[in-house]
Amino acid sequence: MTAAPPAGPGVVKTAPGPTAPPPTPKSRSLRRALTRALPVSPAVVLLVLFLAGPIAYCAYIAFTDLQLTGQAESSFVGFDNFREAFQDEAFLNAVWLTLVFTVLSSLIGQNTLGLALASLMQRASKPVRTLTGGIVITAWVLPEVVAGFLLYAFFRREGTLNAILDWLHLPSQNWLFTLPILAVSFANVWRGTAFSMLVYSAALNEIPKEITEAAEVDGAGGWRRMWHITLPMIRRSIGTNLMLNTLQTLSVFGLIWVMTRGGPGNRSQTLPLFMYEQAFQKSMIGYGTAVALLLLVVGSLFSVVYLRLLRTEV
Amino acid sequence: MPVAPTLKSRRANRRYAADVGLLVVAAAFVLPLAWVVLSALDPDAGLQVKIPDGVTLDNFDAVLEPDITFTPLLNSLILCGGATLLTVVCAALAAYPLSRFRSRLNRPFLLTILFATSLPITAIMVPVYALFVQVDLIDTMQGTIFFFAASQLPFAIWLMKNFMDGVPKELEEAAWTDGASSFQSLLRIVLPLMGPGVGVVTVFSFVMMWGNFFVPFMLLLSPDQMPASVSINDFFGNRGTVIYGQLAAFSVIYSTPVILLYVLVARRLGGGFALGGAVKG
Numbered sequence: 288m289t290a291a292p293p294a295g296p297g298v299v300k301t302a303p304g305p306t307a308p309p310p311t312p313k314s315r316s317l318r319r320a321l322t323r324a325l326p327v328s329p330a331v332v333l334l335v336l337f338l339a340g341p342i343a344y345c346a347y348i349a350f351t352d353l354q355l356t357g358q359a360e361s362s363f364v365g366f367d368n369f370r371e372a373f374q375d376e377a378f379l380n381a382v383w384l385t386l387v388f389t390v391l392s393s394l395i396g397q398n399t400l401g402l403a404l405a406s407l408m409q410r411a412s413k414p415v416r417t418l419t420g421g422i423v424i425t426a427w428v429l430p431e432v433v434a435g436f437l438l439y440a441f442f443r444r445e446g447t448l449n450a451i452l453d454w455l456h457l458p459s460q461n462w463l464f465t466l467p468i469l470a471v472s473f474a475n476v477w478r479g480t481a482f483s484m485l486v487y488s489a490a491l492n493e494i495p496k497e498i499t500e501a502a503e504v505d506g507a508g509g510w511r512r513m514w515h516i517t518l519p520m521i522r523r524s525i526g527t528n529l530m531l532n533t534l535q536t537l538s539v540f541g542l543i544w545v546m547t548r549g550g551p552g553n554r555s556q557t558l559p560l561f562m563y564e565q566a567f568q569k570s571m572i573g574y575g576t577a578v579a580l581l582l583l584v585v586g587s588l589f590s591v592v593y594l595r596l597l598r599t600e601v
Numbered sequence: 602m603p604v605a606p607t608l609k610s611r612r613a614n615r616r617y618a619a620d621v622g623l624l625v626v627a628a629a630f631v632l633p634l635a636w637v638v639l640s641a642l643d644p645d646a647g648l649q650v651k652i653p654d655g656v657t658l659d660n661f662d663a664v665l666e667p668d669i670t671f672t673p674l675l676n677s678l679i680l681c682g683g684a685t686l687l688t689v690v691c692a693a694l695a696a697y698p699l700s701r702f703r704s705r706l707n708r709p710f711l712l713t714i715l716f717a718t719s720l721p722i723t724a725i726m727v728p729v730y731a732l733f734v735q736v737d738l739i740d741t742m743q744g745t746i747f748f749f750a751a752s753q754l755p756f757a758i759w760l761m762k763n764f765m766d767g768v769p770k771e772l773e774e775a776a777w778t779d780g781a782s783s784f785q786s787l788l789r790i791v792l793p794l795m796g797p798g799v800g801v802v803t804v805f806s807f808v809m810m811w812g813n814f815f816v817p818f819m820l821l822l823s824p825d826q827m828p829a830s831v832s833i834n835d836f837f838g839n840r841g842t843v844i845y846g847q848l849a850a851f852s853v854i855y856s857t858p859v860i861l862l863y864v865l866v867a868r869r870l871g872g873g874f875a876l877g878g879a880v881k882g
Contacts, residue, residue, distance in 0.1 A: 291836075313880045318873070320704065323698050323702050323704075323783070324698060324704075324706075324783070325785075326694035326695060326697050326698055327698055327699070327710075327789075329690070329691045329694060329695070330691040330692065330694065330695035330758060331695075332752055333687075333691060333719070333747065333750055333751045333754060334751055334754055334755070335750030335853065336747070337729075337747050337750075337752075338717065338725075338751045338752065338754075338755075340732065341725045341728045341732055342720075342725055344727075344728045344731070344732050345725055345727075345728035347722075348728060348731060353731065364836075368696035373726075377749055383661050384825070385658040400626070404623065404626060405620075406829070407622045407623050408616075408619075408623065410612075410615050410616055410619040411616060411620045411622075411623050412616055412620055415619075415624060415627075416623065417625060418628040419623040419624070419626060419630075421745060422630045422634065423626075423627070423630055424632050424863070424867075425634060426633075426634065426861045427717050427859060428856075428859055428860055428861075429812070429856050429860075430807065430811060430812030430814075430830055430856055430859065431814050432635070432814045432829070432831075432833050432834070433812075433833070433852045433856050436637075436833075436848060436852060437633035437634070437636060437637055437852075438633055438832050439637055440633070440640075440649075440845070441632065441633045441636065442647045444650045445647060445648045445649060446648045446649060447632050447633070447636060447648070447649050447650045450649045450650070457631075466604075474763045474872050475661075477630060477633065495762070500618045530719070531719065534719045534720075534721060537721050537723075538689045538722060538723035538724065539723075540723050540814070541813075541814035541815055541830075542816075543835070544814070545814075557697045558831040559723045559724070562725070562727060563851040566727045566730075569842050572727060572731055574726050576728055576731070577726065579724045579725065579726075579727050580724075581721075582721060582724040583720065583721065583724040583725065586719070586720055586721040586724060587716075587720065589719065590716050590720060591716070593715075593719055594712060594715060594716060594753075
């Protein structure tokens with residue numbers, strides 16, 4: 288493989304046979320690169336066929352009037368689906384509810400409660416910490432549909448929440464009817480807080496003890512320590528967590544489907560449920576996909592922000 | 602009460618306050634969980650958390666039927682087991698060159714992967730359905746398995762690569778000089794050394810798929826192929842009144858495997874484990 292022995296002056300050089308040309312460094316390194324990249328190929332094939340393919344297809348049929356039944360050909364309709372969407376009250380309602388759902392359950396609920404739990408856990412005694420952590424994480428590990436049933440039972444007229452309110456002599460009501468979006472938001476907080484709690488626990492554990500202790504000796508109270516020391520030090524985790532929570536919440540389907548089916552009426556119909564209804568119950572695949580594409584674009588924007596947050600680490 | 606509390610007593614007070622705070626949250630979170638456990642054992646379960654009138658296993662007896670429990674669970678196992686296997690094998694193979702060899706393509710590839718991990722999969726289910734109808738993969742187990750694997754792959758590759766980076770390269774170099782191929786060293790040296798990492802990827806993929814409702818709900822049609830995540834809805838609607846005790850019993854049976862798997866992995870890796878680390882990169 289190394290340099291050939293120097294040929295003597297009288298030796299006739301034999302021409303290399305046509306079958307085995309000496310590999311030039313370039314083709315050899317190319318071949319090596321290909322061999323090395325070979326193991327990646329099964330993953331790439333799967334991802335291209337089943338992930339990139341559907342995304343491309345999504346971008347295509349969003350601009351057609353494809354329907355589920357009775358129509359042989361679909362035709363290209365340009366931006367009609369999008370134009371229709373932005374004039375459709377049901378769509379705008381879904382956008383609004385998605386916003387409410389995301390802000391209430393992800394930004395305010397999971398994020399704040401997760402941080403509160405994580406920082407309380409830093410100080411609490413071990414048994415209490417283990418118990419609370421176990422319960423909160425169980426809620427998270429449960430299958431989505433089961434979580435939906437549990438909270439359906441909790442919020443129903445005959446459910447546990449009303450029983451407690453009665454016992455406290457507070458007015459009870461049919462939560463899934465009067466405030467469905469609030470009920471599903473609480474359900475999502477119940478189910479998703481563990482993730483934030485784990486992320487923040489890991490982040491808080493990395494803050495050197497000396498820093499908080501020094502602040503404590505200097506007389507900084509709990510809130511001021513939180514605001515001036517803890518929060519700035521974990522701001523990257525906050526960013527990451529908010530992004531991931533929001534992306535997760537944007538695509539919640541099963542939980543809401545089980546609890547309310549998007550109802551009553553469409554008062555808890557977030558975008559994924561709206562998309563499903565348009566595509567399958569109303570057979571408007573093209574229109575449903577246009578909504579899906581919008582959701583995908585919003586998701587991608589969040590994804591890009593998330594990548595920028597991680598930029599230094601890749 | 603001392604006028605100026607010492608640092609020590611202030612800390613003790615703070616610990617009590619933290620304990621009380623956590624217990625309040627724990628009490629709120631435990632109510633729905635208590636409902637499912639108590640109702641499953643209650644001969645006369647309703648929608649409220651209450652102490653059962655008497656403990657019975659009748660609810661479990663009633664649901665432990667082929668149609669209700671065994672077939673859906675078996676379907677779940679085939680679906681999630683198959684897709685997890687595919688995910689883990691593809692992820693391990695793909696992670697190896699990404700972790701071991703330098704290439705100009707690594708960074709763009711990893712960025713794409715990371716980007717894909719956070720895409721809302723829910724959004725592409727309608728086009729996937731339309732596509733599957735065209736290529737005749739709708740209502741097939743293999744189609745659903747392929748899609749499950751593809752949707753879980755980005756995160757699996759990302760996790761696997763991070764775990765693989767933790768295995769020192771020197772160990773393999775010895776094997777390389779002995780003439781072992783990359784594939785052999787991956788199989789014999791790297792993977793055994795990152796056993797816990799492979800475990801995390803496997804369990805995480807499996808748990809995510811086991812609980813997923815939307816994917817099989819969209820891609821499978823015939824009732825005899827439905828996994829537990831979809832068939833559980835049969836307790837509602839079609840059969841008239843809902844027997845909550847049986848629904849609760851089925852929920853317990855269906856949820857137990859993933860809880861056990863989680864405990865297994867969490868034990869192994871201690872508390873908050875890899876997710877926190879994985880999320881931070």
